[in-house]
Amino acid sequence: MRSVTVVAAAAIVAMLAAIPLFDSPYLTTHFTRILIYMIFAMSLDLLVGYCGLVSLGHAAFFGIAAYTTAVLSAKAGMANILIGLPLSMLAAAIGALIIGLLTLRTAGIYFIMATLAFAQMLHFLVNDSDFFGGSDGILLLTGFRATIGNIVLLDLGNAATRFYIVLVATVATFVGLALVARSPFGRILQGIKSNEQRMRALGYPVARYKLACFVIGGTLAGLAGHLYVTLTSLADPSILDWLHSAQVLMMVIIGGLGTLIGPAVGAFLLIELIDQSAELTEHWKLIVGVVVISVTLFARGGLVGLALALRTRMFGLRASA
Amino acid sequence: MNDKRVLMETQALSKNFGSLAAVKDVSIQVFEGEIHAIIGPNGAGKTTFLNLLSGELPASNGVLHFDGRDVTGWSPDRLARAGMGRSFQHSSVFEDLSVRENVRLGAQTQFPKSFGLFRPAERYADVGARVAAVFGEVTLDSSVAARAGEISHGEQRQLEIAMLLAISPKLMLLDEPTSGMSRNETLELIGILRRISTKHTLVLVEHDMDVVFQLADRITVLVNGSVLASGPPASVRADSAVRTAYLGTE
Amino acid sequence: MQLSTFLIQLLNSLQYGMLLFLIASGLTLTFGVMGIINLAHGAFFMIGAYLAFQFTRFWGWPLPAAYAGAVLAVVVLGACVERTVLAPLANRDHLDQVLVTYGLILIFDELAVIGWGKDVQPAEIPALLRGSIHLTDMVVYPVYRLVLAGVGLLCAVGLYLVVAKTRLGMIVRAGSFDRSMVRALGIDVAPIFSLVFGLGAALAALAGVLAAPILSVSPGMGDKIIIIAFVVVVIGGIGSIKGAFVGALLVGLFDSFGKILFPTVSSLIIYALMAAVLVWRPRGLFGKTA
Numbered sequence: 088m089r090s091v092t093v094v095a096a097a098a099i100v101a102m103l104a105a106i107p108l109f110d111s112p113y114l115t116t117h118f119t120r121i122l123i124y125m126i127f128a129m130s131l132d133l134l135v136g137y138c139g140l141v142s143l144g145h146a147a148f149f150g151i152a153a154y155t156t157a158v159l160s161a162k163a164g165m166a167n168i169l170i171g172l173p174l175s176m177l178a179a180a181i182g183a184l185i186i187g188l189l190t191l192r193t194a195g196i197y198f199i200m201a202t203l204a205f206a207q208m209l210h211f212l213v214n215d216s217d218f219f220g221g222s223d224g225i226l227l228l229t230g231f232r233a234t235i236g237n238i239v240l241l242d243l244g245n246a247a248t249r250f251y252i253v254l255v256a257t258v259a260t261f262v263g264l265a266l267v268a269r270s271p272f273g274r275i276l277q278g279i280k281s282n283e284q285r286m287r288a289l290g291y292p293v294a295r296y297k298l299a300c301f302v303i304g305g306t307l308a309g310l311a312g313h314l315y316v317t318l319t320s321l322a323d324p325s326i327l328d329w330l331h332s333a334q335v336l337m338m339v340i341i342g343g344l345g346t347l348i349g350p351a352v353g354a355f356l357l358i359e360l361i362d363q364s365a366e367l368t369e370h371w372k373l374i375v376g377v378v379v380i381s382v383t384l385f386a387r388g389g390l391v392g393l394a395l396a397l398r399t400r401m402f403g404l405r406a407s408a
Numbered sequence: 409m410n411d412k413r414v415l416m417e418t419q420a421l422s423k424n425f426g427s428l429a430a431v432k433d434v435s436i437q438v439f440e441g442e443i444h445a446i447i448g449p450n451g452a453g454k455t456t457f458l459n460l461l462s463g464e465l466p467a468s469n470g471v472l473h474f475d476g477r478d479v480t481g482w483s484p485d486r487l488a489r490a491g492m493g494r495s496f497q498h499s500s501v502f503e504d505l506s507v508r509e510n511v512r513l514g515a516q517t518q519f520p521k522s523f524g525l526f527r528p529a530e531r532y533a534d535v536g537a538r539v540a541a542v543f544g545e546v547t548l549d550s551s552v553a554a555r556a557g558e559i560s561h562g563e564q565r566q567l568e569i570a571m572l573l574a575i576s577p578k579l580m581l582l583d584e585p586t587s588g589m590s591r592n593e594t595l596e597l598i599g600i601l602r603r604i605s606t607k608h609t610l611v612l613v614e615h616d617m618d619v620v621f622q623l624a625d626r627i628t629v630l631v632n633g634s635v636l637a638s639g640p641p642a643s644v645r646a647d648s649a650v651r652t653a654y655l656g657t658e
Numbered sequence: 659m660q661l662s663t664f665l666i667q668l669l670n671s672l673q674y675g676m677l678l679f680l681i682a683s684g685l686t687l688t689f690g691v692m693g694i695i696n697l698a699h700g701a702f703f704m705i706g707a708y709l710a711f712q713f714t715r716f717w718g719w720p721l722p723a724a725y726a727g728a729v730l731a732v733v734v735l736g737a738c739v740e741r742t743v744l745a746p747l748a749n750r751d752h753l754d755q756v757l758v759t760y761g762l763i764l765i766f767d768e769l770a771v772i773g774w775g776k777d778v779q780p781a782e783i784p785a786l787l788r789g790s791i792h793l794t795d796m797v798v799y800p801v802y803r804l805v806l807a808g809v810g811l812l813c814a815v816g817l818y819l820v821v822a823k824t825r826l827g828m829i830v831r832a833g834s835f836d837r838s839m840v841r842a843l844g845i846d847v848a849p850i851f852s853l854v855f856g857l858g859a860a861l862a863a864l865a866g867v868l869a870a871p872i873l874s875v876s877p878g879m880g881d882k883i884i885i886i887a888f889v890v891v892v893i894g895g896i897g898s899i900k901g902a903f904v905g906a907l908l909v910g911l912f913d914s915f916g917k918i919l920f921p922t923v924s925s926l927i928i929y930a931l932m933a934a935v936l937v938w939r940p941r942g943l944f945g946k947t948a
Contacts, residue, residue: 270528
């Protein structure tokens with residue numbers, strides 16, 4: 088990883104860490120949400136940006152984890168994130184394994200549609216079922232804590248505590264994915280994205296790697312989903328809707344595909360864009376729609392791509408891999 | 409007559425696309441260590457045949473044996489792992505990755521323990537050593553940071569050979585390796601192929617007759633998907649059917 | 659199940675299936691011939707419905723004029739969109755197409771809200787076609803739904819004739835199979851693309867116009883139905899009109915009978931159907947296999 092990226096990432100983390108110090112519950116909660124979407128967007132970048140798997144159903148794993156958390160809390164009184172978090176990530180991983188096995192048999196648009204369809208299946212499953220709270224979803228009345236035995240280590244009812252937990256999770260996700268990207272495994276994913284036929288001709292069992300990538304990405308989306316419920320205390324069918332999957336895909340492209348830090352920044356940008364546009368006009372969807380189209384058509388490398396192009400212009404350096 | 413082992417053999421291998429028979433009942437043998445050329449007019453089914461051998465296309469009929477095993481119906485990656493390497497008519501390289509990374513991905517396959525999740529790929533010394541060795545055998549320069557999509561056509565052809573060297577297959581299937589190359593590049597490649605052939609078996613599809621007669625130990629002539637003749641260059645040259653159908657009409 | 663119930667569900671399947679076919683045919687043609695995934699295809703459906711509603715309810719146009727006007731307007735809109743935003747997408751990868759057409763969905767949905775508000779607009783069945791008729795002693799079925807099914811079938815036959823018997827259809831079939839080859843043969847594809855796209859938009863608008871009284875008119879109606887249309891296309895095989903027809907009927911059948919036989923999971927059933935088809939045929943029932 089270039090030292091510029093490391094410095095930039097460290098600076099961003101430092102700035103973020105200062106947010107609870109402003110003692111504004113709104114600000115802290117707002118940025119907690121942004122961090123959660125950073126995890127969600129980075130997890131999708133592994134699939135789309137590194138391996139070339141365009142999934143329109145990534146919200147499925149976010150939703151599986153969210154609903155697992157909500158159900159465990161509402162029906163079994165499970166409020167301990169030390170147990171709830173691993174369990175919901177495991178549920179997301181299993182979901183990703185099953186859906187991956189079924190969808191990765193297909194390619195191209197069939198794959199896009201298959202992933203979308205499975206997420207829609209889950210959407211209707213929870214929407215039409217009383218157990219999952221129907222169209223209203225599951226609203227939680229108790230908060231979340233980290234407890235070992237009787238000792239409460241952390242109380243997520245406290246906005247600052249919650250923020251720092253999520254910040255740690257976000258940084259850990261970023262570092263973990265960055266390591267994976269540079270690892271032999273990550274290089275294989277990039278090879279698959281670049282030329283799948285050639286990877287096969289070299290002897291790589293491509294299907295296995297795609298599945299592994301899909302499951303890792305799905306598990307991390309589950310991490311985001313679990314944290315989301317600890318923040319909002321609500322799991323409702325809209326988080327499984329294909330429009331939600333499309334939204335996180337937009338975050339990836341706006342930030343810059345395949346750069347990890349790009350999608351994280353993209354999450355921030357899109358959420359801010361939506362929030363600011365919504366304050367400007369109730370028809371904010373128009374603004375977001377125009378932005379997405381423009382970025383895709385004219386600035387496909389996203390923000391990171393623009394930044395790199397700017398750097399090349401300014402310093403005359405050749406932008407190399 | 410040679411007592412060399414048969415490395416690869418097809419029996420009545422056929423491929424139909426609907427009612428079009430692209431490859432008809434092809435039975436040939438490839439001996440270990442030889443350079444075997446497949447020639448024929450355009451549309452003779454040579455590339456289709458190669459695709460059948462490397463698993464890119466499933467055969468409609470017939471049997472494929474490789475290295476003593478029946479490998480009919482095996483997928484391309486399984487065949488590659490069993491020791492078959494392939495270059496394509498239109499260079500199939502990783503265009504957005506660097507030249508070095510192209511070869512490194514090939515080299516990595518030889519070191520299964522290197523498929524780690526957290527250590528940087530560059531730190532695996534054995535893979536790096538192999539990459540260096542491969543670049544020693546071709547004239548391509550690994551230090552140039554160019555992406556494979558940006559280098560010249562001839563260099564891309566060389567890169568494909570380099571990737572094959574990296575995976576060191578027992579059998580190399582090369583589809584028109586010299587196509588689009590200049591005279592000099594072709595001579596260079598012939599030299600490289602001759603060197604490679606001391607340790608690998610080569611099957612070449614070629615149009616350039618000079619290349620064929622300089623390199624080939626045995627030649628198979630395909631016309632309209634069927635084998636017209638198969639044997640040492642001298643006997644193929646003398647075969648009257650071949651002369652009429654192919655060489656004679658030039 | 660009683661015979662009368664069975665017959666009614668069969669007719670429901672046919673009617674819903676034909677509606678889906680009208681939308682799915684345009685979708686599959688756009689992708690098969692032009693190579694573009696158009697998520698915003700549902701917008702034509704929605705705008706067709708809204709315009710027909712506008713023309714009849716607020717401007718008092720006679721029905722035929724309103725319907726024709728709505729379809730025509732959507733075709734013009736489609737042509738504009740195709741020339742400006744979609745044509746550059748033809749050479750881009752699927753991700754770009756998904757994102758741009760998703761952006762279009764956002765824009766169109768919001769334009770509908772600006773034009774008519776967020777509420778569901780009730781559209782009425784035209785006076786001429788109200789009521790039901792007796793098909794048998796026991797079976798009574800709404801006339802309007804029969805008409806819808808009939809129109810859909812007519813369009814299906816018409817499309818089949820065009821694709822199978824005309825020169826344009828031949829180019830469409832060839833283009834579906836190998837797009838670059840058609841270009842290489844020197845056939846100017848741009849006007850053909852526009853024609854195909856316009857035809858698809860027209861059919862979707864027609865579906866919207868016809869479906870309005872049954873489904874009611876709201877800004878999200880395009881989003882909901884486009885997913886089902888995509889399911890139809892994937893089941894049938896991309897680029898295949900025959901596939902769209904068979905897929906649409908299958909989806910109609912599973913949906914209608916599913917609602918009766920398995921009401922708790924009825925919404926899931928068509929997705930399960932798609933999953934099953936993909937496991938058996940990863941490229942749909944009639945999609946090209948190579």
